[in-house]
Amino acid sequence: MKTLDQQSAGAELGTNPVLSPDAALSKERKLAIFGGEPLFKEPLHVGRPNVLQRELFLKRVEEILDRNWLTNNGPVVREFERSIAEYLGVKHCIAVCNATIGLELAIRAAGLKGEVIVPSYTFVATAHALQWQEVTPVFADIDPATHTLDPEAIERLITPRTTGIIATHLWGQACAVDPIAEIARKHGLQLLFDAAHAFGCTYKGQRVGNFGRAEVFSFHATKFLNSFEGGAITTNDDGLAERIRLMKNFGFKGFDNVVYIGTNGKMTEVCAAMGLHNLKRIDELIAINRRNYEAYREGLKNIPGLKLLPIGEREAANFQYVVVEVDEKVLGVSRDQLVKVLHAENVLARKYFWPGCHRVEPYRSYYPNAGLLLPCTNEVAARVIVLPTGASLKEDNIYTICELLRTAYDTSAEVRRASAVL
Numbered sequence: 185m186k187t188l189d190q191q192s193a194g195a196e197l198g199t200n201p202v203l204s205p206d207a208a209l210s211k212e213r214k215l216a217i218f219g220g221e222p223l224f225k226e227p228l229h230v231g232r233p234n235v236l237q238r239e240l241f242l243k244r245v246e247e248i249l250d251r252n253w254l255t256n257n258g259p260v261v262r263e264f265e266r267s268i269a270e271y272l273g274v275k276h277c278i279a280v281c282n283a284t285i286g287l288e289l290a291i292r293a294a295g296l297k298g299e300v301i302v303p304s305y306t307f308v309a310t311a312h313a314l315q316w317q318e319v320t321p322v323f324a325d326i327d328p329a330t331h332t333l334d335p336e337a338i339e340r341l342i343t344p345r346t347t348g349i350i351a352t353h354l355w356g357q358a359c360a361v362d363p364i365a366e367i368a369r370k371h372g373l374q375l376l377f378d379a380a381h382a383f384g385c386t387y388k389g390q391r392v393g394n395f396g397r398a399e400v401f402s403f404h405a406t407k408f409l410n411s412f413e414g415g416a417i418t419t420n421d422d423g424l425a426e427r428i429r430l431m432k433n434f435g436f437k438g439f440d441n442v443v444y445i446g447t448n449g450k451m452t453e454v455c456a457a458m459g460l461h462n463l464k465r466i467d468e469l470i471a472i473n474r475r476n477y478e479a480y481r482e483g484l485k486n487i488p489g490l491k492l493l494p495i496g497e498r499e500a501a502n503f504q505y506v507v508v509e510v511d512e513k514v515l516g517v518s519r520d521q522l523v524k525v526l527h528a529e530n531v532l533a534r535k536y537f538w539p540g541c542h543r544v545e546p547y548r549s550y551y552p553n554a555g556l557l558l559p560c561t562n563e564v565a566a567r568v569i570v571l572p573t574g575a576s577l578k579e580d581n582i583y584t585i586c587e588l589l590r591t592a593y594d595t596s597a598e599v600r601r602a603s604a605v606l
């Protein structure tokens with residue numbers, strides 16, 4: 185049997201980022217931030233798409249073209265939906281064009297109105313999906329240990345106008361499902377989950393996709409399981425599934441009968457083919473991410489001031505985000521200065537989800553004081569960096585990135601001076 189490294193090397197992964205010829209890390213090497221040559225010739229992205237065994241995917245595309253059925257609930261979309269439902273052990277899966285539209289459909293079909301409690305520390309699409317449906321997102325704080333919604337913070341924000349909660353399973357790990365579900369039950373609130381990051385993850389041994397009234401996944405190109413663009417809504421509620429199916433197809437029930445205000449949320453056949461192709465390789469994709477995560481853990485373990493967020497210690501996780509917290513006082517370099525060091529070397533680390541939804545428009549104008557109730561969100565958003573991972577990254581690249589971070593620590597005084605003038 186091939187090792188993961190061999191499989192990765194044999195797969196078509198796009199261009200592998202290689203070290204610049206004379207830029208190997210050594211004591212004498214000048215960091216690019218000081219004018220040295222960047223360590224990597226090509227940018228290393230956090231969300232490089234995984235495309236394994238391209239020829240098999242292209243064969244599926246040929247079949248679609250031969251069939252001349254390109255979208256509108258075609259056979260590949262139906263197979264993708266069945267396969268997801270089976271994998272998750274959920275009754276219904278409705279494939280959609282992306283998770284943002286998926287969230288809007290779920291919000292509308294579940295009848296959310298007035299105010300809905302969401303984390304501010306999430307991708308802005310979670311809040312936008314509500315606002316787009318003219319529902320007010322009310323931002324609750326997070327647990328700094330997991331970066332996901334703090335159940336106690338939710339309860340403090342419930343008003344007579346509150347109709348629901350949308351909790352995000354962040355970074356490929358489930359949020360505190362049971363305590364949040366208990367609050368929703370106690371107050372008669374609807375509960376949806378933004379599961380964009382959490383395909384393949386479990387909570388108390390059960391796969392994410394089965395909780396609340398519905399959960400919404402993303403299969404965007406940057407997700408470890410991608411369908412170019414795409415998403416899926418999963419639910420065990422027959423009535424809700426039926427409404428979502430109608431709503432995603434303009435509200436059509438039969439040829440000429442429109443029964444709802446609907447939209448166009450359909451997934452295309454080619455997108456479903458990509459999703460299905462990747463779903464068949466899901467164990468391999470998770471194993472690659474896990475290998476990367478372990479390599480980072482090893483590489484970062486002796487660098488003071490950098491803490492890898494623990495993932496997958498008690499539950500199944502997909503390891504698709506490598507999240508590191510920067511303690512400026514210990515490292516001697518701030519998070520933003522560290523990002524400058526990395527970007528100069530072509531390591532395009534991201535500051536997800538800086539600055540938090542409450543500090544971007546329109547929310548910062550609508551609720552200028554929201555941050556007063558979000559101390560943990562503000563702190564976490566200021567110290568997180570997300571590092572590159574995925575199938576296109578080699579283990580060596582990871583150790584090089586870690587050495588680079590070590591150099592930033594060793595030369596922190598110079599880094600602070602250099603980044604001040606950039």
Ligand code: T4K
Nearest residue numbers: 229231232233282283284307309378380402403404405406
């Ligand atoms: N809820 C949550 C919690 C989410 O994180 C997201 C999306 C959603 C909901 C909504 O799901 P979708 O509607 O998208 O299905 C990216 C993604 O665009 C976004 O899907 C994702 N979350 C978010 C966390 O990251 P950006 O704008 O920060 O990064 P982007 O798209 O520029 O990609 C990151 C890097 O990946 C790029 O620097 C380059 C590289 N890349 C990207 C693409 C698209 C490639 O190498 N190839 C590519 O094809 O949002």
